[in-house]
Amino acid sequence: MQSTNSELNQREKIPTHIYESADEACQVVASAIAELIRDREAEGKPTVLGLATGSTPVRLYRELIRMHQEEALSFANVVTFNLDEYYGLDGDHPESYRRFMRDQLFDHVDLKPENTHVPDGRVEREAAYASCHAYEQAITDAGGIDIQILGIGRTGHIGFNEPGSGPETLTRLVTLDSLTRRDAARDFLGEANVPRHAITMGVGTILAARQVFLLAWGEGKASVIARTVEGAPTEAIPATFLQRHANCRFCIDRAAAGQLTRISCPWLVGPVDWTPEMTRKAVLWLAGKTGKSLLKLIDEDYTENGMADLLTERGRAYDVNIDLFNITQHTITGWPGGKPGADDSNRPERADPFPKRSLVLSPEPLDDVYSMGGTLNRLTTQGHLLTVAYQTTGNLAVPDEDVRGAIELMIELADGGQSGTDNSFARLVERQLEAKGSFGADTAEIRHLKGLIRRSEARASARTLGVSNDRLHFMDLPFYEKGRYRRFVAEDADVAAMRALLDSLKPHQIFATGYGHDPLSVPALCFDILCRALKECSHADWVQDCIIWLYRGPGQEWETHEIDMAVPLSPDEFENKIQGIYQHQSQRSQSAGTAEKKTHNTWDLAHQINQATAATYDALGLADYEAIECFKRWAPAH
Numbered sequence: 001m002q003s004t005n006s007e008l009n010q011r012e013k014i015p016t017h018i019y020e021s022a023d024e025a026c027q028v029v030a031s032a033i034a035e036l037i038r039d040r041e042a043e044g045k046p047t048v049l050g051l052a053t054g055s056t057p058v059r060l061y062r063e064l065i066r067m068h069q070e071e072a073l074s075f076a077n078v079v080t081f082n083l084d085e086y087y088g089l090d091g092d093h094p095e096s097y098r099r100f101m102r103d104q105l106f107d108h109v110d111l112k113p114e115n116t117h118v119p120d121g122r123v124e125r126e127a128a129y130a131s132c133h134a135y136e137q138a139i140t141d142a143g144g145i146d147i148q149i150l151g152i153g154r155t156g157h158i159g160f161n162e163p164g165s166g167p168e169t170l171t172r173l174v175t176l177d178s179l180t181r182r183d184a185a186r187d188f189l190g191e192a193n194v195p196r197h198a199i200t201m202g203v204g205t206i207l208a209a210r211q212v213f214l215l216a217w218g219e220g221k222a223s224v225i226a227r228t229v230e231g232a233p234t235e236a237i238p239a240t241f242l243q244r245h246a247n248c249r250f251c252i253d254r255a256a257a258g259q260l261t262r263i264s265c266p267w268l269v270g271p272v273d274w275t276p277e278m279t280r281k282a283v284l285w286l287a288g289k290t291g292k293s294l295l296k297l298i299d300e301d302y303t304e305n306g307m308a309d310l311l312t313e314r315g316r317a318y319d320v321n322i323d324l325f326n327i328t329q330h331t332i333t334g335w336p337g338g339k340p341g342a343d344d345s346n347r348p349e350r351a352d353p354f355p356k357r358s359l360v361l362s363p364e365p366l367d368d369v370y371s372m373g374g375t376l377n378r379l380t381t382q383g384h385l386l387t388v389a390y391q392t393t394g395n396l397a398v399p400d401e402d403v404r405g406a407i408e409l410m411i412e413l414a415d416g417g418q419s420g421t422d423n424s425f426a427r428l429v430e431r432q433l434e435a436k437g438s439f440g441a442d443t444a445e446i447r448h449l450k451g452l453i454r455r456s457e458a459r460a461s462a463r464t465l466g467v468s469n470d471r472l473h474f475m476d477l478p479f480y481e482k483g484r485y486r487r488f489v490a491e492d493a494d495v496a497a498m499r500a501l502l503d504s505l506k507p508h509q510i511f512a513t514g515y516g517h518d519p520l521s522v523p524a525l526c527f528d529i530l531c532r533a534l535k536e537c538s539h540a541d542w543v544q545d546c547i548i549w550l551y552r553g554p555g556q557e558w559e560t561h562e563i564d565m566a567v568p569l570s571p572d573e574f575e576n577k578i579q580g581i582y583q584h585q586s587q588r589s590q591s592a593g594t595a596e597k598k599t600h601n602t603w604d605l606a607h608q609i610n611q612a613t614a615a616t617y618d619a620l621g622l623a624d625y626e627a628i629e630c631f632k633r634w635a636p637a638h
């Protein structure tokens with residue numbers, strides 16, 4: 001989907017192409033790169049690529065590797081310059097960008113090692129300026145960058161040009177923004193381990209490239225993409241300076257495009273087809289914009305906000321308001337599994353069959369409780385046959401400190417003769433922890449123990465919510481055990497495990513998450529695995545009869561117009577859910593300290609979860625609840 005009409009071009013100051021998936025976008029960009037490489041090769045000239053790291057370009061690199069292997073695309077004549085490197089890390093550190101590039105691209109194609117350039121993260125501070133200058137010179141000597149690939153940070157950074165970076169900046173040593181460090185915390189197994197500084201090409205270096213492609217996936221990027229594409233150029237969002245580039249294109253997926261005006265409020269940029277979905281989206285937006293409850297919107301509110309033609313089609317504001325009030329009212333239910341024996345014509349879930357076989361899929365332990373702890377409790381107490389399946393162990397998110405605590409306990413029990421086992425396993429893990437240091441990869445034994453810690457937390461949490469432990473199923477999907485965050489690859493074995501679970505349970509309803517996430521995140525991979533498994537069994541009778549409800553994580557709850565089922569929680573139920581969240585002790589703040597930091601930690605956000613949705617329903621003139629858990633109904637495309 002491409003921006004065409006002039007109204008759009010006024011708002012969107014950078015050509016932005018929206019693709020159905022990250023894979024589709026990556027194929028387009030990889031083809032552009034391949035074409036240039038081949039053209040240059042034919043002219044006997046090298047191609048100079050500017051490369052990025054992080055989750056975003058991984059699929060692009062996989063596509064380039066595929067082209068190398070299957071289509072004889074050669075990189076022998078290619079020179080590369082990476083955008084940035086963490087300061088203080090040498091090239092072998094597992095999180096260094098030099099190492100990342102070797103793992104994700106360099107080692108899989110015929111690039112000459114001497115043609116690859118990554119800023120030196122180990123340069124002495126006094127020598128940093130000269131080293132950065134030499135990096136700029138090397139780019140110039142190579143003839144300048146032909147194609148620059150970029151991701152974008154939630155701060156609006158490109159490279160590591162954080163807010164405050166001007167358009168003339170060149171390669172230099174910079175301080176990382178606190179949001180950027182938080183976003184990297186999982187990769188470094190804790191925010192405290194994330195370097196504070198980096199060496200990055202400047203905005204000016206990037207703008208000097210002849211062509212720029214910026215890629216972005218997932219709803220987490222939607223806000224910064226909209227501000228970059230539609231906002232005024234500002235140092236507060238360095239990516240906005242790309243508006244000045246004559247040959248820059250954004251290639252993004254639908255989720256990352258979600259806050260562009262043409263997607264979020266298309267009636268503001270041109271005529272729209274007033275389908276029921278579009279009407280719902282627009283009227284709920286109008287209520288938010290005017291600060292009015294639904295039943296108080298008047299004709300002028302509609303006409304002054306680009307929605308006059310809706311009234312032409314539908315009559316007075318009064319009629320549209322009532323309609324929307326009823327639709328929204330009917331999303332509310334205290335019976336997420338359906339209310340047996342009740343008229344269900346205006347309820348989100350069917351009354352029959354009862355009880356339902358309800359399957360809740362949680363990518364890691366905690367995702368379930370966080371987003372739908374109250375619903376878990378209701379499904380159980382209302383007599384449904386609930387299964388909570390934890391798709392991965394989540395062991396990578398357990399701090400070493402928690403393992404040390406567990407080891408001490410095991411050693412004390414063994415040495416006191418109470419556990420009936422010797423202490424050899426605990427001592428082995430103790431030695432392995434010592435040997436790996438802060439950044440080494442966890443051994444199989446350490447990961448096993450970390451996984452057990454998360455299991456015991458999941459059980460404690462479920463007990464708090466009234467869900468008995470025999471309803472919990474730990475899938476331990478293999479993809480997770482083989483990888484690191486942002487580098488996972490889902491395989492057939494994962495799909496087979498999911499398929500086996502579905503075949504054995506034949507659920508009437510499935511609660512899942514991961515739709516619209518960054519495609520390399522654990523929830524997105526788990527969702528993809530579910531989709532593939534559902535596709536395989538799409539002809540089974542139970543699939544025809546199964547409703548899929550999507551939930552979302554904290555801070556990313558569904559917008560009101562997207563909610564098909566809203567499950568309200570009383571103050572007591574809400575408090576109980578929070579206690580359930582707090583059973584996940586290994587997920588507590590690892591950066592406990594300042595109040596500012598605490599407000600950004602998901603564990604510490606527990607008290608805020610689900611309250612924004614409740615406040616919105618109240619503001620729309622519906623009932624005033626303590627909290628609301630919300631779900632969107634989803635049908636897989638077969």
Ligand code: F6R
Nearest residue numbers: 052053054055056151152153159
């Ligand atoms: C990486 C880089 C950064 C990332 C950005 C997005 O070399 O320069 O600007 O592109 O932080 O990171 P991901 O892709 O991990 O979301």
